[in-house]
Structure formats: structure tokens, C-alpha cells
Amino acid sequence: MSQYKVLIVGQGLAGSILAIQLSRRKIPFLLLDKPGYTVSSGVAAGMMNPIVFRYLTLGWRSVNLFNQAIGFYRDFEAESTRNLLHQVDVARILGEGERIQWEKKSQLPGFGNWIDLNFSGKDLMPPVEAPHGFGLLRNLAWLDVEGFLHTVREKLYHDNSLIEGFFSHDKLRCTVSGFEYEQQQFDQLVFCEGHRAIDNPWFKELPFRPVKGELLRLFIPKLRTGFVLSKDVFLLPIGDGMFKLGATFDWNDLSNEPTMPGKRYLLDKLQTFYKGEVKVVDHQAGIRPAMADRRPVAGEHPVIKGMYIFNGLGAKGVMLAPAIGSFLADKLAGISTEDDEISPSRFDHDLRL
Ligand SMILES: Cc1cc2nc3c(=O)[nH]c(=O)nc-3n(C[C@H](O)[C@H](O)[C@H](O)COP(=O)(O)OP(=O)(O)OC[C@H]3O[C@@H](n4cnc5c(N)ncnc54)[C@H](O)[C@@H]3O)c2cc1C
CATH class of the missing domain: 3.50.50.60 (FAD/NAD(P)-binding domain)
Structure with a gap:
């Protein structure tokens, strides 16, 4: 036996x-x-977010899944005495007309806890380009995967x-x-x-239906933010001037290799809201298992x-x-x-x- x-x-x-x-x-x-x-x-960058940005809806079973995940990782941290889970807010850089949609959503039951439209971004150093302002998603989290x-x-x-x-x-x-x-x-x-x-x-x-994703680790010496910045891509601060910038989605190339077009895509998207000095420290790729x-x-x-x-x-x-x-x-x-x-x-x- x-x-x-x-x-x-x-x-x-x-x-x-x-x-x-x-x-x-x-x-x-x-x-x-x-x-x-x-x-x-x-x-993986480790982000946990119950809201689907593209449609500004709650994802499938998402609030329940999110709460269970927080409980699980907190228990695991306690058992292993490691600090792995970090609370974070996501500052979404709004496009033209998007604020109206966010305002409507913030009135709906279940959304008020997550959405905050009073964030001005004025404390971001140096300023991030956001002509239509920000929508803040509060109380999200990321895991050091x-x-x-x-x-x-x-x-x-x-x-x-x-x-x-x-x-x-x-x-x-x-x-x-x-x-x-x-x-x-x-x-x-x-x-x-x-x-x-x-x-x-x-x-x-x-x-x-596996999906390749690429991600950059960046050193951005002058950007001071405790928020994740998001517009097509996300920029996640992980401490000491280091950030994760992700991610791409590619259903055709299923190699684990990072690519130049992937890197260029991420850096070009970053440039639409942050034009300061950026140093690429690492470039990684993986395949998300998806159905x-x-x-x-x-x-x-x-x-x-x-x-x-x-x-x-x-x-x-x-x-x-x-x-x-x-x-x-x-x-x-x-x-x-x-x-x-x-x-x-x-x-x-x-x-x-
Ligand atoms: C760039 C990128 C960014 C991402 N960011 C996020 C994020 O911010 N938040 C989020 O929630 N998710 C994110 N993801 C998705 C997340 O990584 C996946 O949802 C999740 O990690 C999938 O886990 P898995 O265990 O199913 O697969 P995997 O992580 O692929 O693990 C499979 C394991 O099985 C092993 N294996 C396979 N076959 C065999 C075999 N025959 N014998 C022995 N071992 C085998 C592999 O070597 C591997 O260790 C991201 C993914 C990518 C690529």
C-alpha cells in the first residue's frame, strides 16, 4: 500500500x-x-482584482473568490511567517467619456466599496499624464507569487x-x-x-486556449507612487523604485521566449502616461493556461x-x-x-x- x-x-x-x-x-x-x-x-505579477476593467463589471463569482483568496494567503502567511500579500489601490487613467461610466457604476450596489472618483493624482511625483483624470479601485491586493x-x-x-x-x-x-x-x-x-x-x-x-504573456521589471528612479497605475497596461510598484509592467496577450506564439515586439508594446503603452527615465531590469514571458x-x-x-x-x-x-x-x-x-x-x-x- x-x-x-x-x-x-x-x-x-x-x-x-x-x-x-x-x-x-x-x-x-x-x-x-x-x-x-x-x-x-x-x-505572474500577482494582481488580484474582482473588477473587469474593460466592461467595469464584477467578474464571475469574483467578490467571493477575492475574499476567499485573501483569507487563504493571510492564513498561509501566518503559518509560514512570510510577508507575501500586499494591499494596493489601482489608479485607472481614464479615457475620454469614461468618467461618466465610472460615476454610474459607483452608484450601483456592490460597487461603492471598490470605486473612488475623488483621487486627483496630484501627489504622483513626477505627474502622470491623465487629462481625463483617474478612477481609483480601492482595497485590491497583489501576491508575491x-x-x-x-x-x-x-x-x-x-x-x-x-x-x-x-x-x-x-x-x-x-x-x-x-x-x-x-x-x-x-x-x-x-x-x-x-x-x-x-x-x-x-x-x-x-x-x-492558452495565452502567452510578457512582463517587464523596471527601475524607475523618479516615479513615486504607492498605487498601481493602469491604462492598457499596469505598472505595479514593488518597492525600492522597482516596478512590474505588464502584460501582453498573444494567442499565436506559445513559446516561453520574451520577444522584442512584446517589450516594445509594453514600453510604448507606458509612454502614453509616463515619459520619465526607465531602466529595463528583466523581461519575462509565460503561457497562461486558459479555456x-x-x-x-x-x-x-x-x-x-x-x-x-x-x-x-x-x-x-x-x-x-x-x-x-x-x-x-x-x-x-x-x-x-x-x-x-x-x-x-x-x-x-x-x-x-
Ligand atoms: C506575464 C504574466 C502575468 C500574469 N499576471 C497575473 C496576475 O497579475 N494575476 C493573476 O492572477 N494571474 C496572472 N497571470 C496568470 C497566472 O500566472 C496563471 O493563472 C497561473 O499561474 C496558472 O497556474 P498553473 O499552476 O495552472 O500553471 P503553471 O504556472 O504553468 O504551472 C504548471 C506546472 O506544472 C509543471 N508541469 C507541467 N507538465 C508537467 C509534467 N509532465 N511533469 C512535471 N511537471 C509538469 C510545470 O513545469 C509547472 O511547474 C499572469 C501570467 C503571465 C504569463
């Missing part, structure tokens, strides 16, 4: 958070990860729950009692493979019992993963049923072909 009940493949945000949720429920698991095989979490992943990794090593290595799908045997991988038995198996799920023989028919219907996917394979997927976190993995990881851990413990909105069974037809 194996000492582990669950095998998790992949230690991005999905695998890490599921691992923590299983630990909290005292369910023994082994996590197998090949670092760098695909990268998304490792380059790199620090979070590193802390989880240390904990899993310490608990003997992590092995570094590549999971080879053709070495897996489905048995009557579960799964066998390299002489180890598991009752359940969860694939948290990020965008590499497109190669997974049991789930590859799902309608994945065609823009919902995450978490649940059991409709045919192969005990086999699960946790994927499709898109551009909002930091906010989505804690609640979904909690749901999935309960499901593995047998105390929750499938959630139809995120179940892989919503694509039943694709998986049974």
Missing part, C-alpha cells in the same frame, strides 16, 4: 494551492514537478511530499484500485500541468474515476486558485460534489470522443 493517497502533477499556483489545501485536511499526497517545463505562475511558490516548495520538501522530475503520461497504469506510477500506488491523481495539459492524453480534447469559455476547469474525468484536472486559471490564477483548490480538496476527500460550472464534464462531448 502506498503512503500517499493523491498524486499531483505540477507545482504552479494550481498544484501548490491544492497541496496546501490537502495538507490542511491531512490527506497524504505526493507532488511531482519539473520546474520550468512550462512557466506561468513563475512570472515567486515568494509564495518558493515557500510552498520548501514546505513540501521538508514534508517529503515533493519530487522534482518529469511526469511521463505513458508510464501511468490505471488499475482497479486507482493508479500506479513508477511502482507507487495512488487512489487519485490530479493534473495541474498548466498549458502543457494540451499534451495530456486523457484531457487534451478539452477546448484549451475557450474563459472559466477554470476543476473536477473529475467523466469516464476515468479518480482522475482529476485543475487548470484554465487564465489571467486570474492568484484570485481563483484558493477557492477552487479548496473545493477540489473537499472533492478528493469525498465531501463535495462536482461543480457544474467548472467541471470538465461541461465539455463531456469532447472527452468521450
Whole structure:
């Protein structure tokens, strides 16, 4: 008999958070990860925002997901004595006519807590170009994702729950009692493979729509702001004159390589509101695992019992993963049923072909 009940493949945000949720429920698991095989979490800016800027609407289940995420990361900080979660406000640089839309929205129930239209931006040093003013989104947060992943990794090593290595799908045997991988038995198996799920023989028919993203780390010596500045791109202050500038969206090039056009796009967008001196310190790229219907996917394979997927976190993995990881851990413990909105069974037809 194996000492582990669950095998998790992949230690991005999905695998890490599921691992923590299983630990909290005292369910023994082994996590197998090949670092760098695909990268998304490792380059994420870490922003959590329940509002969809483009339409100024609350996203799918977003307030609940946001609150659960804050609670999860706060608890994790307390357990690990690391400071990883930071409260932040986002100053949106408004376009022509946008203020009217923001004013209307701020009157609606549920929005008043988030939107503030009294921010003048006069304290930004040096001034940022905003001829139509700012709309402020208050009380958002960002997570130091790199620090979070590193802390989880240390904990899993310490608990003997992590092995570094590549999971080879053709070495897996489905048995009557579960799964066998390299002489180890598991009752359940969860694939948290990020965008590499497109190669997974049991789930590859799902309608994945991965999106490449690029991000710059900048040193901006003269800009003083405690706010995230946002207009087409976001500029997130991370301390000591350092900023993250992101992000691009590309559905065609799915390499992990940063590109010159990506860098130029980000710097050109920054120039529309900030023209001061900027030094590029680092340039990173990753592939966001996303689904065609823009919902995450978490649940059991409709045919192969005990086999699960946790994927499709898109551009909002930091906010989505804690609640979904909690749901999935309960499901593995047998105390929750499938959630139809995120179940892989919503694509039943694709998986049974
Ligand atoms: C530039 C950029 C900026 C972003 N900014 C934000 C942001 O501000 N806020 C936000 O919420 N989200 C952001 N995201 C999105 C966020 O990164 C994703 O939602 C999330 O990280 C996806 O996590 P994941 O665990 O599903 O996938 P991944 O992070 O890709 O993790 C998958 C893991 O599985 C491993 N793996 C895969 N196959 C195998 C195998 N066969 N064997 C062993 N290991 C395997 C991979 O190596 C990797 O470690 C951003 C993404 C990008 C690219």
C-alpha cells in the first residue's frame, strides 16, 4: 500500500494551492514537478482584482473568490511567517467619456466599496499624464507569487511530499484500485500541468486556449507612487523604485521566449502616461493556461474515476486558485460534489470522443 493517497502533477499556483489545501485536511499526497517545463505562475505579477476593467463589471463569482483568496494567503502567511500579500489601490487613467461610466457604476450596489472618483493624482511625483483624470479601485491586493511558490516548495520538501522530475503520461497504469506510477500506488491523481495539459492524453480534447504573456521589471528612479497605475497596461510598484509592467496577450506564439515586439508594446503603452527615465531590469514571458469559455476547469474525468484536472486559471490564477483548490480538496476527500460550472464534464462531448 502506498503512503500517499493523491498524486499531483505540477507545482504552479494550481498544484501548490491544492497541496496546501490537502495538507490542511491531512490527506497524504505526493507532488511531482519539473520546474520550468512550462512557466506561468513563475512570472505572474500577482494582481488580484474582482473588477473587469474593460466592461467595469464584477467578474464571475469574483467578490467571493477575492475574499476567499485573501483569507487563504493571510492564513498561509501566518503559518509560514512570510510577508507575501500586499494591499494596493489601482489608479485607472481614464479615457475620454469614461468618467461618466465610472460615476454610474459607483452608484450601483456592490460597487461603492471598490470605486473612488475623488483621487486627483496630484501627489504622483513626477505627474502622470491623465487629462481625463483617474478612477481609483480601492482595497485590491497583489501576491508575491515567486515568494509564495518558493515557500510552498520548501514546505513540501521538508514534508517529503515533493519530487522534482518529469511526469511521463505513458508510464501511468490505471488499475482497479486507482493508479500506479513508477511502482507507487495512488487512489487519485490530479493534473495541474498548466498549458502543457494540451499534451495530456486523457484531457487534451478539452477546448484549451492558452495565452502567452510578457512582463517587464523596471527601475524607475523618479516615479513615486504607492498605487498601481493602469491604462492598457499596469505598472505595479514593488518597492525600492522597482516596478512590474505588464502584460501582453498573444494567442499565436506559445513559446516561453520574451520577444522584442512584446517589450516594445509594453514600453510604448507606458509612454502614453509616463515619459520619465526607465531602466529595463528583466523581461519575462509565460503561457497562461486558459479555456475557450474563459472559466477554470476543476473536477473529475467523466469516464476515468479518480482522475482529476485543475487548470484554465487564465489571467486570474492568484484570485481563483484558493477557492477552487479548496473545493477540489473537499472533492478528493469525498465531501463535495462536482461543480457544474467548472467541471470538465461541461465539455463531456469532447472527452468521450
Ligand atoms: C506575464 C504574466 C502575468 C500574469 N499576471 C497575473 C496576475 O497579475 N494575476 C493573476 O492572477 N494571474 C496572472 N497571470 C496568470 C497566472 O500566472 C496563471 O493563472 C497561473 O499561474 C496558472 O497556474 P498553473 O499552476 O495552472 O500553471 P503553471 O504556472 O504553468 O504551472 C504548471 C506546472 O506544472 C509543471 N508541469 C507541467 N507538465 C508537467 C509534467 N509532465 N511533469 C512535471 N511537471 C509538469 C510545470 O513545469 C509547472 O511547474 C499572469 C501570467 C503571465 C504569463
